[in-house]
Amino acid sequence: MADSTSLPDRIWQFLTLRRGGKRWHWTDLFTYGYLGLGIFLMFGPVVWLVLSSFKTPAGLLEFPPTWAPLGQVVVEVEGYEKQLPMYRVTMQDGSTKDLAQIRRIGIISQMVDPAEPSTKFKIPIKQREPIREFRMAWENYLDPLERFNFLSYLTNSVIVTTLATLITLLINSMAAFGLSIYEFKGRNAVMLFVIGTLMIPITVILVPVYLVVTELGMVNSLWAVILPGAATPTGVFLLRQYMLTIPKDLIEASRMDKATEWQVYWRVVLPLAMPAIAVLAIFSIMWRWNEFLWPLIVLNRSEVYTLQVGLNAFQGELDVQWHYILAMTVVTLIPVVVVFAFLQKFITTGIASSGMK
């Protein structure tokens, strides 16, 4: 490379360079300290989750824990049915040998050399160290698919999220169209009504909504999760604000061309309102994927659990199988991370402009 400065020097230059070349202030040091701590505190737990999710149950039990997922090396030895764990043993004469353990009795372990299975050794357990290699325990991810209802939780979550988002987009955009394009009697009353529903979170009306859902015969069906939250006042607002900016002439012109109102709605206004609809779609997907309290109340049978409810039920069991929980948590987290990675801009501007979450 033509550049004569070494890499660390250049990194240091990059870090200490200040825009405008002004002097350092204590707030600058604070800023970088705070940002560094931020990376550690915000990313650390998630990284730790992902690393841990690849460890075997034995690896998870280790204290103090290791960073990387390590598994003990096992070998097949002639004459033994099971695979045997490998240890590095310090022999009497000070030399070391790699031996497989047959069984352990108290503080003595019976060992065998995989190369010559006929000779056995008796070694005090203090003189052996397990041999470990880097190994990702993919079975944490694969087992729950077969052994538990995990696959059905996943499907349920996908169904709920997709259907709910489609219904939300349809009925809210229709309402927003009605409220932004027309002047009609009672429009202000409807607006006030929509604003009013904004103030009534689900936590306040759990019991009666449960009654409504029961009356409709939807308890323990996914519709009980999909329908109650489908009409969102924030969604109506967001879309209406956007549709108000669409020029009225355009709508008049299409009416001149004998377009029916439904055609004006879906052929003219909807395509123009796509940016706002995209924002609402992203939010709806996030809301529905992450929803917890309401599904917890209306879904009581394991077959209809969504991911969130299933995960919670799983972690509440007496014999907690953390290796599966961690892996399932990672799976639950992936769609959100993907959505965020690709649509970050939509999300952040959506929040900053509408203050909704």
Add this chain to the structure above:
Amino acid sequence: MNSELAEHSQFKDAETGQFNPKSLIIWPLSQLFRFIEWPMKRIQNLLGLGTMPYIFLLPNLCFFGLFVVLPLFVNFAFSLTGGTNLYLDERAFTGTEQYAFLLDCGNYADPLSCREDRFWKGLFNTAIFITLQLTFLVLFSLITALVLNKKIRARGFFRSVYFFPVLLSPVVVALIWKWILLRDGILNAWLVELSFDKILFFVSPAWAMFWAIFISIWAHMGFYTLIILAGLQAIPPDLYEAAEMDGTKQERIFWRITLPLLWPNLLVVIVLALIKGVQTFDEVFVLTGGGPGTATQFIVQYIYNTGFTNQIQNFGLAAAASVILGVVLFALTMFQLAATRWKDNG
């Protein structure tokens, strides 16, 4: 399959003629809309243009009516009845008995002296939680927004660092931290390394509350940071330039320019966080289950436990508690609307 689909013209981009993956989503939808086109045309011909806005509003208002407005009144009706039946006509009218039961206290400063001590414990816990959570949530959101508003490198990256937990589900957040805080978790491993004793975080009421607050701040801080950041960026830069030309100290700039101009924004954040905080349930429920004992049981969990988990599902009592929660939230929302109006009017 893609190549087959790409043969059809509706999956090709109008300009480039290439396969457009977006059309896979849009095409079925447009078929649906086309399907509704004809009946909607009949309706319009039959009822006239004047009724069309009502037709467009109908589905949404049906949902609102069925799942929000009707329940609001039914909730009140529930709170005036007793018994264990879910169907209202089978429930006995008890008047204000449920409220009397909830509010009957020997001494209002001591939850244990109340007849329904779980409700009061829930209220007290929520109050403690809110006081600390709100204070530090707003403080850290403000600091983070100020830091992100400085001329730093990779600002977009750092913004996402603080923001991404907002998108995680409460269950995921709780499990991530539960894994760290377990008896043999990594935090205790570090404590042992530094030659402290292990701490059983979920056995000590104080620690459980601390982590409930900490995790709730960790998960939601990014959201409020974003709102404050938008407020900071709306402050006219010439004010800062003028101050710098006068050689004003950074600290003075903060107290005299930034904070006063940010204050309306901050007020909205405070009230928003307050409304959300009062309803805290998910993360803490998964993390501690309300324990140890009832140390981290909040008001929403009280409603959930009373109405949906106990052997006798006491819907009347749960409804009465939700009415009380609703009144509190209504007051807070009114306050928020006033704050927003004040902010918008400068």
